[in-house]
Amino acid sequence: MRTRADVVIIGGGIQGTSVAYHLAKRGGRDIVLVEVDMVGSGSSGRSAAMILLQESRDQTVRMSQESFKEYLNFQDEFGVDIGYKPIGYLTVATGDVADELRAEVELQKQLGVPTETLSPADIARLVPSVNIEDIVFGAVCWQDGVIDPHSVMQADPHSVMQAYVQHARRLGAEINEKVEATGIVVEKGRVVAVETTAGRILTPVVVNAAGARAAQVGAWVGLRLPVANYKRSIFVTDRFDAIPDDSPFVMDLAAEWYFRKEGKGVLMGMGREESTTFEPQLEWEFLDAIVERAMHRAPILANARVMRGWAGLRSLTPDDYPILGPVAGVAGFVNACGWGGHGVMHAPIGGLLVAEWIAEGKTTTMDMGPFLFERFAASAG
Ligand SMILES: Cc1cc2nc3c(=O)[nH]c(=O)nc-3n(C[C@H](O)[C@H](O)[C@H](O)COP(=O)(O)OP(=O)(O)OC[C@H]3O[C@@H](n4cnc5c(N)ncnc54)[C@H](O)[C@@H]3O)c2cc1C
Structure with missing residues (x-):
């Protein structure tokens, strides 16, 4: 060295x-x-390997826009296929967080992000597995997507x-x-x-x-x-065809619970407790909390079998x-x-x-x- x-x-x-x-x-x-x-x-x-233009503040939207320039040009610059799939990122908002999402969408539109708003009926048509009974509206950007979808962990x-x-x-x-x-x-x-x-x-x-x-x-x-470290856990199910492969990433904003297809299975993520260790371990007991959320937002996932998972840290500033x-x-x-x-x-x-x-x-x-x-x-x- x-x-x-x-x-x-x-x-x-x-x-x-x-x-x-x-x-x-x-x-x-x-x-x-x-x-x-x-x-x-x-x-x-x-990580869940998502790249988004739909950010919540002007500085972070600009960071995303600058980063997308490199990511979309990655093959030319590096000769490497990063497997970018613009599956779309759909946020669904319940009444308590609807104003928050509205403000974000407004800002994104001002900054040129092609975010579309969706009614609950639109959401039901787009992702029939999502329970919309308490959803006020949703927002989706079809350029947001996943990179290297099969190589996480x-x-x-x-x-x-x-x-x-x-x-x-x-x-x-x-x-x-x-x-x-x-x-x-x-x-x-x-x-x-x-x-x-x-x-x-x-x-x-x-x-x-x-x-x-x-x-x-x-x-x-x-x-x-x-900088404080917060643990987030991810669980991945076995093959699950009831949610189609081209389904968008779905984020339940209030619960900070999400899912997307990972290969033929479904990846679900959640968690925001502060970690006291640098080596976070997956706790299978946490699966109950994630499944409980899944039962509410996408009840069809009751039929899925979780096969593997991992935990990681998000290092947050105030x-x-x-x-x-x-x-x-x-x-x-x-x-x-x-x-x-x-x-x-x-x-x-x-x-x-x-x-x-x-x-x-x-x-x-x-x-x-x-x-x-x-x-x-x-x-x-
Ligand atoms: C479950 C989960 C899902 C996520 N999903 C997304 C997502 O979809 N999209 C997104 O953009 N972000 C996501 N994130 C956040 C993203 O993973 C992090 O923001 C990002 O990986 C941080 O990168 P980093 O290089 O700063 O840190 P790290 O990847 O942690 O790299 C730091 C490195 O420093 C090394 N290191 C530490 N101390 C020393 C030392 N003393 N000497 C030498 N090496 C040292 C460590 O071993 C480590 O490899 C997610 C995070 C988690 C946990």
Whole structure:
């Protein structure tokens, strides 16, 4: 492993590998990424793999629009098929959350997202398995969809991460698996080195892309990053033909319960309890809660047999924006964390913004101001 680098990236999830690629593409040569386990072994390999334009705030809608440019052009840029299937993302709202969804749809339309609103009868026609008795209305965008639908939690990492790694390496970056960062050396307010289980790497810049462990990495340089980890569980059923393969992803907004087809089976997800561990385990007892929700929203799922599942962490910040970019007082420390439930869909823009900032000292694609750690400094610094 190199002992000197221009930039060290801690974390080989979809965000860290995206930073490595975008930085290498901008001419960065001496880039070293360290991943304690395998690329994609954190949250990125456990997601539901949905990419959405239907975001809830203007900054995140713009992030999605920028990310879609890369995702829709992925084959040309990387020579890799990411298996994007625009199955559509349908949100169904009960009365208590209808205003919330209405406001989001209004904003999306203003920003050019082709979101359509649906009446309960439209929803029943579109997805007959959905119980609409308490549904006020729904919203769908047909460009939203799934990438790599069959590779979540499989042996191979997600094709997006594979492509980032492969192309970052081709451009000269070093990607190391099974190497843990254990500390950051700061002298006179500047990063000078990263300590790892494979030795010290002298570097003036370190990127914190450590996902669920981002707060731990921040603490090494005296920061209290407000990133808390929330567990979400996913269960996948055996072949279930009663819900057609081209059915859209359905999100029950009030319950935060969702389903989509995963191959011939059905994938269901739910859960938002804070986690006290970095290694979330699937609790089969939680299946009862998910099934209870399924019985209400899509009763036909009573006939499905759950075969497997997994649990992962969503690393949330208080305002649900990521924490990106530099921090005052520790020159060379750059955040790329706090991605919550958006880290896969926003991987292209996340890596691009951080790379622009490191390479050019400013971002040009989007303003990074709203994502700086400074927004929390009064309460958390
Ligand atoms: C069940 C579930 C469903 C989701 N569904 C979606 C979805 O449909 N769409 C979407 O956009 N997002 C979704 N998400 C969120 C998404 O998975 C995350 O936002 C995203 O994966 C975060 O990427 P990351 O690279 O920041 O973190 P991670 O993928 O967790 O990567 C961080 C990496 O850093 C490594 N690391 C940590 N500490 C160290 C250290 N000291 N040294 C070296 N390496 C270290 C870890 O091993 C890990 O591999 C979902 C999340 C869950 C849990």
